[in-house]
Each structure stands twice: as structure tokens, then as C-alpha cells.
Amino acid sequence: MTGSTPSRKRRFPLRGADKGSSQGPHGVRDDERGSSGQGVIPAGSASLGTASDRADLPVPSQEAAPVARRRGAAIRDRAAGLARESVRKGGDRARAGLAYLTDRIIEIAPRIPVRDLQTLRRQFPGLGPEELADRLVAGAANATSTVGAGIGAAAMLPVPPAMPTELAAEITGVAAIELKLIAELHEVYGVRPPGNLKDRSTAYLRSWSGERGIDPLKPSSINTALGGQMRRELRQQIMKRMVRDLPNLMPFLVGAAVGALMNRRDTKKLAGKVRTDLRKAQVPWDALPELPRLEKPSDVLDMSELPGNPRELGY
Incomplete structure (x- = not known):
């Protein structure tokens, strides 16, 4: 037919497209753009409006973000609680360890063999007070150095559960050697504390924890009461030694050299x-x-059985 579109060029409507009449109340219909009418949007037609204006789409949920935030907050609170609990338990274990070491050092103090002035002068004839004190300091420094090297060698391949035991053994051994040194220095300088063996041992513990000598003319310096203040001073001294002794646990024999050097230095500093x-x-x-x-x-403490088996403390 003249003027009609050949069948091969006709556009066939897509499935779901607007199949309404091209004429009618909705206006002229364009096959490519869809209806130009206003009002109801035919099925399959594109819309430039926002999704919130579409009544045929489900309303998006507004609860997803708050739920996720609540879950994140709960996880953070749980993690913070676990961290606080871990810190609390770690602090309790540290305090228990310090208390054990304090009691251990208090227990061995009266058992440490101490040479009196007569014995020292007989063993080191011809030496004056300062020369004799120098010999005692040198022997104690060598002994604590040996203890540090022994613990460092044992920690060449450190096992984490054994580290606290190694630290405790070193601190106890070094404390015993230095307590013996302090007691014999008081003998050399003629400043023996009054009282019996237990009283003198307590006075030497106070001297060791405070890193000071005992003055018989000052009663506060020879207070033999084993009270809470003295225990606190002992715990503080032990804590300082533990912090300084941590490098001794480095592997590959590095800790042995570090332990020997640091113990020698600390003993000489204390003696000074x-x-x-x-x-x-x-x-x-x-x-x-x-x-x-x-x-x-x-019940004499055998000083040769200390860690490292020091031989520098002969009698």
C-alpha cells in the first residue's frame, strides 16, 4: 500500500513495552521513547524519579546500620574487658612473684655465712681496711658476674615458661652474694650492727634494699623490725633488679656477656x-x-651452689 511502512522496517514492540494505542487520551505515542502522557507510568517504562518516590519498590530498611554499630560496640567492649582482665591477672602474678622473691631473700639472709674481722685479717694478712675492702668487692663482683654469665648461658635458647624461674634464680643468687659483701664490709670498717644473728641479718637486708650503710649512731638505720616499709623497699629493689636483668635472657650467648657485665657493674656500684x-x-x-x-x-647456705657455681667467695 502506498505510504505505508514496509513490513521489514516495522518495529515490533518489546516484551513488556507499552502496547497502548498511539492515539488516545495519553497523547501521541513514540515507539522509541514510550508514552508522552502524564500520570500512570506504564509497566516496563524508565523513570527518572528517585527510588523513594516509587510505590512499586520495597522500602529500604533503616535498621541495618544501627545493628552493625551495636555489634561493633559489643565486640569492642568485650575486647576491652578481656584486655583489662588480662592486665589484672598479669599484675596479680607479678605481685605474687615479687612477694615470693621477697620472702625467699628474707629466708636465706640469716643462712649466709659471714666472716668476722679476725677471720678476714687472718685470710688477707698485711692489708689495711681499704685494701681489704677492695679485695672483698672484687671477689663479690666476680661472683655476681659468674652468676649472670651462668643464667645468660642457660637462656641461650630461651623457653618462655622458664624465663621467670631463671630471673628469680639470678636475683636470689646475686642478693645472697651482695648481702655477704655488705656484712663483711661492716666488719672491715668496724661498724657491726648490734643484736643477734637475726637482728644483724635484718639490718643487712635494709642496707641492701636501700643501698646504704648502717650507722650505729642513727637508730633509724639499724631498725631491725621486719615491717611493711622494709618489705616494700625490698620489693622495689627486687623489681629494679628484674628490669635490669631482662637483657640477660637474650639468646645466642649475648645474654651471658650482658649479664656478667651488668652484674659486675651493679655490685661495684652498690659497694661504692x-x-x-x-x-x-x-x-x-x-x-x-x-x-x-x-x-x-x-643451716648454712652453700654459696658454691648458687647459679653459675661461683668460686670467688672462699672462706
Whole structure:
């Protein structure tokens, strides 16, 4: 037919497209753009409006974000609670360890063998007070160095559960050597604390924890009461030693060298402070009254069995 569109060029409507009449109340219909009418949008037609204006789409949920935030907050609270609990338990274990070491050092203090002035002068003939004190400091520094090297060698391949035990063994061994040194320095300078074996041991513990000498003219420096203040001072001293001894646990024998060096340095530093105080109250040997021999402990601590097996503390 003249004027009609050939069948091969006719556009066939897509499935779901608007199949309404091209004429009618909705206006002229364009096959490519859809209806130009206003009002109801035919099925399959595109819309430039927002999704919130579409009544045929489900309303998006507004609860997803708050739920996710609540879950995240719950996880954070749980993690914070676990962290606080872990810190609390770690603090309890640390306090328990310090208390054990404090009791251990208090227990071994009266068992440490101490040489009196007569024995020291007989073993080191011809030496004056300062020369004899130098010999004692050198021997103690070598002994604590040996202990540090022994613990460092044992930690060459460190096992984490064994580290606290190694630290405790080193601190106890070094404390025993330094307590012996402090007691014998008091003998050399003629400043023996009054009282029995237990009283003197407590006075030496106070001297070790405070890194100072004992002055018999000052009662506060020879207070033999084993009270809470002294225990706190001992715990503080032990804590300082633990922090300084941590490098001893480095592997590959590095800890052995570090432990030996640091223990030697710390022992000499402690001895220097104690000797400075003792010189102020020193009694010359010729003016020193005849002192009774020191009593031997009933259960003597074998110093050669300390970690590292130090041999520098002969009798």
C-alpha cells in the first residue's frame, strides 16, 4: 500500500513495552521513547524519579546500620574487658612473684655465712681496711658476674615458661652474694650492727634494699623490725633488679656477656655507696674493742651452689 511502512522496517514492540494505542487520551505515542502522557507510568517504562518516590519498590530498611554499630560496640567492649582482665591477672602474678622473691631473700639472709674481722685479717694478712675492702668487692663482683654469665648461658635458647624461674634464680643468687659483701664490709670498717644473728641479718637486708650503710649512731638505720616499709623497699629493689636483668635472657650467648657485665657493674656500684656511708662511721682497728666471734647459722647456705657455681667467695 502506498505510504505505508514496509513490513521489514516495522518495529515490533518489546516484551513488556507499552502496547497502548498511539492515539488516545495519553497523547501521541513514540515507539522509541514510550508514552508522552502524564500520570500512570506504564509497566516496563524508565523513570527518572528517585527510588523513594516509587510505590512499586520495597522500602529500604533503616535498621541495618544501627545493628552493625551495636555489634561493633559489643565486640569492642568485650575486647576491652578481656584486655583489662588480662592486665589484672598479669599484675596479680607479678605481685605474687615479687612477694615470693621477697620472702625467699628474707629466708636465706640469716643462712649466709659471714666472716668476722679476725677471720678476714687472718685470710688477707698485711692489708689495711681499704685494701681489704677492695679485695672483698672484687671477689663479690666476680661472683655476681659468674652468676649472670651462668643464667645468660642457660637462656641461650630461651623457653618462655622458664624465663621467670631463671630471673628469680639470678636475683636470689646475686642478693645472697651482695648481702655477704655488705656484712663483711661492716666488719672491715668496724661498724657491726648490734643484736643477734637475726637482728644483724635484718639490718643487712635494709642496707641492701636501700643501698646504704648502717650507722650505729642513727637508730633509724639499724631498725631491725621486719615491717611493711622494709618489705616494700625490698620489693622495689627486687623489681629494679628484674628490669635490669631482662637483657640477660637474650639468646645466642649475648645474654651471658650482658649479664656478667651488668652484674659486675651493679655490685661495684652498690659497694661504692655502702663504703661511702661506712667511712663516715668507721672505727679504726686499733680503737676497735674486742668483738665476740660471729655465730654460725644452723643451716648454712652453700654459696658454691648458687647459679653459675661461683668460686670467688672462699672462706
